Amino acid sequence: METLASLHHLSDWALLALRLGVGVIFLVHGRQKLRVWKMQPSAQMPAGLLSLLRVLSIAEPLGGVAVITGLLTQVAAAGFVLVML
Template sequence: MDKNQKGNAMQNYNIYQNSALLILRVITAAIFYVAAYIKIPFWSSAPEGIPSFLLFATRVLSIAEPLGATAVLIGFLTRWAASGLTIILIGAIIVTKYVYGIGFITPTSPGWDFPLAVLAGCLVLIAFGAGKYSIDERKKSSLG
């Protein structure tokens, strides 16, 4: 493979990588938008038997999750937003496992396998950033 072919292969890789990061951002944001939407009813009435700290955390998350999702979606401070969402996901795994006693996967209910998979996506965004199709990239190119 000569230098020109290597350059073309690398250029194709960058296109695929940037597209994959964009798709990952859209999917991650959609997951957190849905998660926040489901928490909205907790503002008007709390389910019976829910501990007060979980009710408070749920209400805070109904605000924090869409903010983080929006930042990830548009690619603004993506690494910071993904870091915040990672903390939320670690909390979700801990609550699922230790408060509710649900295993990794169960035949009757969702386990903590799904939050772990989303956490992996957030770690990819922390490691690689938002990619070319983002506000972060536009800010970087306008500064340099």
């Protein structure tokens, strides 16, 4: 247990690394969805699903930036939970 106690001073850096990692993942993943803005509804891509993907293409990068910058981190994380459901 002494080893874990001696690492406590690094907890802020660990949280920063975690925040950066999660933020970058959602930023890049949301950026990949930007091409759905050019798509048209079809039998394979109904209008409702296309609308959802368009909303996610905005929400994921914005949430990623929010988590990276530390701005409204808890709200962005709650949004990520909803997105991942």
